[in-house]
Amino acid sequence: MRRLLFKSLVQGPLTEAAPAADDAAVAQLAAQVTAEARKRLGRTLAIREVDAGSCNGCELEIHALSNVLYDLERFGLRFVASPRHADVLLVTGPVTANMRQALERTYAATPGPKWVVAVGDCARNGGIFAGSPACVGGVGKVLPVDLHIPGCPPDPTALLKGLLALLESSAGRSQA
């Protein structure tokens, strides 16, 4: 334990430095999200994740956003435990018939202004599960979707880019 702690003292942070030129997407987000989020919502955007039938692949990559390399919170984005504390619902999955009501209730419990981000290919239109009688077929069938982040699953950088796009597009919207 002492060795580990000592190492972290001399090693410096593991979080990836904001790169300058070619791989600048993550670094860009760091600057822009701070400016936008501050203007709209103070300094943070609180996210409530809802799995509405995903295969759990999207959840794994959403989890990865919080590891030390991506360190989501440095962008002012954080996950919260209750929809009542959330600004954004991050919804995955083709929306199964069995999750429809729970998703609607979660949305109803989220105070305005609120945004819905559909994550992954099946959240758009059911994806590979489209046509199944057990699935409603896409988050848009149940809730008004503000943004869709494609991918099966989207990787953490794609997720970060998408959340930034949401901030930009919501800039002109009046408070609900």
Added chain:
Amino acid sequence: MDWPHTIVDREAWHQAAERLRSTEWSLLGLWGEPGVAHMAVMQAGQCALLSLACEENRFPSIGRLHAPAIRLERAMRDLYGLEAEGSPDARPWLRHESPYPFLPVEGESLHQIPVGPVHAGIIEPGHFRFTANGETIVRLEQRLGYVHKGIESLMAGASLEGAAKLACRVSGDSSVAFALAFAQAVESALGVEVPARAVWLRALAAELERLANHFGDIGAVCNDAAFALLHAHFGLLREHVLRAAGACFGHRLMMDGVIPGGLQRDLPADGERVLLELLALARKRFPELVEVYDDTASLKDRTVDAGILSPVLAQQFAAGGYVGRASGRKFDARRTPGYAPYDQLQFEIPVVQAGDVNARVWIRIQEVGQSLGILEQILRQLPSGPVCEPVARHAGEGLALVEGFRGDVLAWVRIGDDGRVERCHLRDPSWFQWPLLEAAIEGNIVADFPLCNKSFNCSYSGHDL
């Protein structure tokens, strides 16, 4: 895999239930299709498939004598209208159309805590109904099926390519294991000889998947015991594995890499270098982290003696993976029935008897060491040559059992004359682990549930299909 398929009558079906009850046989799977019930069993390391034509959609309940079959039978009725005669639990399971009657609870000073389907963390949905006396859980009742996507109905009539993609998405964390199980079942059905290089690279992908999940979950268990330091370090190791997987297989979770006939594509030119670097890093970092886990009394205080699963139950439910091996059940599909290339690889199957959270973590720690060794052996012996063999299109039936990180994944497929899937059933190890969590949590405090739950880490999606 060689496996006899027997069409049985009701009497033989009933005898099978008796053999399962006496633990002479282990239940590998129980599933349906319109008018027919199928059962896969294992006896002395040999798999066998039994099928029963269900007159008037009825068959003698296996669950009546052998509890692990109960939820499977409830699913059979929901999906195919097959009625298990004499089943002790006739409630629906995967269909959620009517109000659900939870089991009655009677006693003094009891209260109930309903949790889910939407949980506080970034977790899959499911409902847990706790009945507690003060802080102590006296019963947990699970209600699952929230992520039921109708995968079997989508499989029926799918092309082999489409079905392989679906298999990858039964449980995203076990994408390689499911793709491999499906591919092996198809190859067994159609008599496909997979090129040697593909066989070895598939094992490489499977071990990477095991590493990524073990790293992530060991860290997450520590996090649920309020020890965030290890969570951060293990999360970093997991990320390194995912990046190496992405570099080598074109997808961080290696989805759609394993296909019937072999692999979608070969390793890139720098693939072996990327993997050797990953192994060197893991060999260096992992022992330091294990030392911290082992030397931290506050962490051990939470994991030792929490959520004990008895070896008797693990045996009865034929619990696979670390859940079984932490409770004395020494079973690993890589060895029994076994498949290539593991017959040419040296590795141990760790097993302990304690059955608590610490034991499940400890088994996973040991398995990381074994997987690292396997990966090193694979990289040393990797044969050259093609990675895919064209798959003929004709009718056939195949069964496969593959060891995923969570335990043994069963795949059964029947292919029609047109080369398309007629029926396919994929059984996640969670089917036999979820009920054991209900047993293991009894007598623990409510606050220890997340910790115990994470130490099982059952799949919701894999179970709900």
